[in-house]
Amino acid sequence: MAAVIVAPSQMNAQPGHGGPPPGQAKKGNYPPPGQGGPGRQDFRMDRNYRDQVARHYRSDAQRWNNRKRPAFAPGYAIPRNYSIRPVPSSYWRGMPPPPRGYQYGYYDGYMVAYDPTTRIIADVMDLVTAFAH
Template structure:
């Protein structure tokens, strides 16, 4: 059994050496192909920094116009406090709705792997895995 394992290891080492000399080295983890992106979500590029996003001044008005009817029904005294760098509280995660494509197309795109959503007067760019908020825009202010 030990001899067989040694032979497998030797064969693997020789194959790796041959592939390396031909420029066929295995892909690094960052280069590995992943599953295709799901609807509305690209997979996070783990090679770079976590990401950066800035809403522009004109974005607030665009979002305010789109959500105008809903903003009138927001209970300002009892809505959550969303803050950059903090996770969306667990009880609100399922209530975040994606910002519609017809609105998103006029906004800067979120970094790879992030989503843009709306809840109770907030538009947030967040990580859909950890729910950490990258950027928040309170469109009621």
């Protein structure tokens, strides 16, 4: 059920090291904790399916525990140099589909609902926290 929230200390972190994505860091307009950005879709992934999705990415997600990762937030674009892997529909079977024009993707322990053309994030699910306890 954990959402990605950028702590104030992370807002000044170096891009790619727990702070905002590089393109957003330069703009200086990264959202305050708990708030989305200007391109935000009114969409939320159902966190009840987190464990179902996480088991498919267990080995990769576990390696990101206690490691620095980029911070993704709804409403902001994923940098073009980040290679987002599509999430097969069999992994999210039973979940509501992403918004029209969006798809589910995976990157560094995060499942994101994003627009593949603009790379704007509608919502983020942190799969690393599924294995953190």
